[in-house]
Amino acid sequence: MFEISSKKVDFGKKNIIIKRNINLDKKLDCFILINTNDSRLWELILNNILDFIIDKISKKNTYNDFSIALESVNAFIKNWKKDSDEKVKLDIIIWILNDNNYIFSNIWKASCYLINNKDEVIELTNKEDNKKEFNFVSSGEIKNNEIIVSSTRRLLNYLSKSDLLDWLILSEDINIFNKNIKNILMSEVLEKNIWISSLKYLSENSESTSLNKVDLIKDNLLKFFDNKISKNILWYILVLKDKLNSSSKNIKNIVFLSWILIAVFFLYSILSTVAWITTQNEQKELAKENIIKAKTYIRIASENIANPDSFDLNIQNAEKLVSDIEKNKIFLNDVEKINDNINILKKQFNKIEIFNPNPENIIYEEKFENPIQITKNKLKPYVIIAKGVIWPIIPNTKAKKYIFSSLEENETFIDSAFIWDNMYLLTSSSKIVKFTKNWYFSYMDVSWQQTWEKAKEILSYAQNIYLIWKDDNQINKHSLYSNKFKASNEYLKKDDLTQIWDILSVSIDWSFYILKKDLSIIKFYSNPYRIEKLTINKLPKNYNLDDNNKIIDLKTRSDLNYVYLLLNNKIWIFKPNTKNYKNTKSLTYIWQIEWSKYKIKDFYINYDWEIVVLNDKWLYKISFEISDDRLLIK
Numbered sequence: 001m002f003e004i005s006s007k008k009v010d011f012g013k014k015n016i017i018i019k020r021n022i023n024l025d026k027k028l029d030c031f032i033l034i035n036t037n038d039s040r041l042w043e044l045i046l047n048n049i050l051d052f053i054i055d056k057i058s059k060k061n062t063y064n065d066f067s068i069a070l071e072s073v074n075a076f077i078k079n080w081k082k083d084s085d086e087k088v089k090l091d092i093i094i095w096i097l098n099d100n101n102y103i104f105s106n107i108w109k110a111s112c113y114l115i116n117n118k119d120e121v122i123e124l125t126n127k128e129d130n131k132k133e134f135n136f137v138s139s140g141e142i143k144n145n146e147i148i149v150s151s152t153r154r155l156l157n158y159l160s161k162s163d164l165l166d167w168l169i170l171s172e173d174i175n176i177f178n179k180n181i182k183n184i185l186m187s188e189v190l191e192k193n194i195w196i197s198s199l200k201y202l203s204e205n206s207e208s209t210s211l212n213k214v215d216l217i218k219d220n221l222l223k224f225f226d227n228k229i230s231k232n233i234l235w236y237i238l239v240l241k242d243k244l245n246s247s248s249k250n251i252k253n254i255v256f257l258s259w260i261l262i263a264v265f266f267l268y269s270i271l272s273t274v275a276w277i278t279t280q281n282e283q284k285e286l287a288k289e290n291i292i293k294a295k296t297y298i299r300i301a302s303e304n305i306a307n308p309d310s311f312d313l314n315i316q317n318a319e320k321l322v323s324d325i326e327k328n329k330i331f332l333n334d335v336e337k338i339n340d341n342i343n344i345l346k347k348q349f350n351k352i353e354i355f356n357p358n359p360e361n362i363i364y365e366e367k368f369e370n371p372i373q374i375t376k377n378k379l380k381p382y383v384i385i386a387k388g389v390i391w392p393i394i395p396n397t398k399a400k401k402y403i404f405s406s407l408e409e410n411e412t413f414i415d416s417a418f419i420w421d422n423m424y425l426l427t428s429s430s431k432i433v434k435f436t437k438n439w440y441f442s443y444m445d446v447s448w449q450q451t452w453e454k455a456k457e458i459l460s461y462a463q464n465i466y467l468i469w470k471d472d473n474q475i476n477k478h479s480l481y482s483n484k485f486k487a488s489n490e491y492l493k494k495d496d497l498t499q500i501w502d503i504l505s506v507s508i509d510w511s512f513y514i515l516k517k518d519l520s521i522i523k524f525y526s527n528p529y530r531i532e533k534l535t536i537n538k539l540p541k542n543y544n545l546d547d548n549n550k551i552i553d554l555k556t557r558s559d560l561n562y563v564y565l566l567l568n569n570k571i572w573i574f575k576p577n578t579k580n581y582k583n584t585k586s587l588t589y590i591w592q593i594e595w596s597k598y599k600i601k602d603f604y605i606n607y608d609w610e611i612v613v614l615n616d617k618w619l620y621k622i623s624f625e626i627s628d629d630r631l632l633i634k
Helices: 041-053 062-083 161-170 174-186 213-225 228-245 249-303 308-327 332-349 494-500
Strands: 002-009 016-025 028-036 090-098 101-107 111-115 121-123 138-141 147-151 194-201 352-354 362-365 371-377 380-385 388-390 401-403 413-419 422-427 432-435 441-443 455-461 464-469 475-481 503-508 512-516 521-526 529-533 535-537 553-555 563-567 570-576 586-594 602-607 610-614 618-627 630-633
Touching: 002 016, 002 174, 016 041, 016 194, 028 041, 028 147, 028 194, 041 062, 041 090, 062 090, 062 101, 090 111, 090 147, 101 111, 111 161, 121 161, 147 174, 161 174, 174 194, 249 308, 249 332, 308 332, 332 352, 352 630, 371 413, 371 602, 371 610, 380 413, 413 455, 413 464, 422 455, 455 503, 464 503, 512 553, 553 602, 563 602, 586 618, 586 630
Parallel strands: 352 586, 503 553, 535 586
Antiparallel strands: 002 194, 016 028, 028 090, 090 101, 101 138, 111 121, 111 147, 147 194, 362 618, 371 380, 380 388, 388 401, 413 422, 422 432, 432 441, 455 464, 464 475, 503 512, 512 521, 521 529, 553 563, 563 570, 570 586, 602 610, 610 618, 618 630
């Protein structure tokens, strides 16, 4: 965007000076200054310039389109001079601003200057080159707060570079700057009237004073009338006027009343448009101030990442400002960048490590059909799908798919556990299916029970399986005897079941880790019987359940030093206060691993520094190291 101010320096001379500013497209503007001594020429040449420029210059090919337009203007000037008896004098400068890139060309004494951020005045037009037509096009880039000053005469013939700089330093307001230049010129003895036009470029993020409302209205009215359609309408109006002059009085009265109604309508439309534009500009000015404030809050938050209270306060302030800007749907690119910066800071604050897929870390690639789980036995990975098992998983080798055809139509596998070489799969209808190393499926029976209890999770330890009940979250133990499982042995007391309320997931090291619905974690010991409520230290603010339908799974083993949790598509890592499982009192949050591009279906911990992740089409290995409670993905 830009601020522009134009001043006419009128010495009462006979020369005619013209200024036009035309918006050609979004962030594509044209600026024209003309000086001539021929009263018949100015309107013709202005109309021709407008005809050759409006709808002819595009944002994409601005330079080429502008060059072609100037050739057409040159042809018109040559023909006019050829047919005219009088000596025609012309000073013209035409320039285009495309975002922050400008191109221009000039004739005779018209001049153009750039005042850059280094307080230098650069003369863009060559004072030695008195061109009688547009010979070449100059181009450059204008940066934030830099100013382009153009005139129908050479300004530096009447004032110095220091005059321009002194007035610019005294006032950053472009209108006052231009007014001061005019005052200096008025004290000089000039032989011609002069137009001065000054443009200050402002990036969308910069802090600036708003345009004078009167100038804003004038500029928008000029943009409304300075186009081909408006001119054609005016021409038809003049033709119609001539016809009306020869019509009857009644027709004239009807037309007169119609014109009044139309004029009222157009006046209302113009005033509404101007009011809307003024409101929009006020909103933009406020939004620019809020963008600067939001960036300041973000900078302060980044400096206080070790101070939770200060960090939260500044991030909240930044988010509120950005939300207000977003509601008005302006500066959306800046809003997107600020939101990205906020999200990055939040991830740093919450200790979230994001990993991007690396082809070298893909263990197995296949579009899995309804993948449920990744598990291992004797270092051999298995993928559980809705109706079967995919195994063996060997890199660069197509794995075989084993489907259990005896499952009912709506019945699927939901979990699995190993005892020695055999896999035991839990179905959605609470049945247990055995999958042997010889790739054979069979239903398992339970002694002294007509059916298995309704279960939502299966675990194994030694020669036992543990089923987590759907209804009351009881932990049931079934011991394997011969080729059958014994009847259930309930672990949790009824009073404890009431307090635990709802179990989301269970994991076993030498005892039981239990994740409750409120995301608290307790530890259950069966011998002797006791329940330990664990304190979770250093939890970040994103430790919450975003969606009840998302996969939640707590994992650990007796050979691991950490406790792992799949929550909100992130793998969370916690460190117990001791390696002695009997004395676990607390867990300390270490880090999160996030795979933002894909949904994690399940993961398996090979070791404390290597995880295998399952999604819809990959098995992927994530290697990392933890040093001083800081995680780094390799």
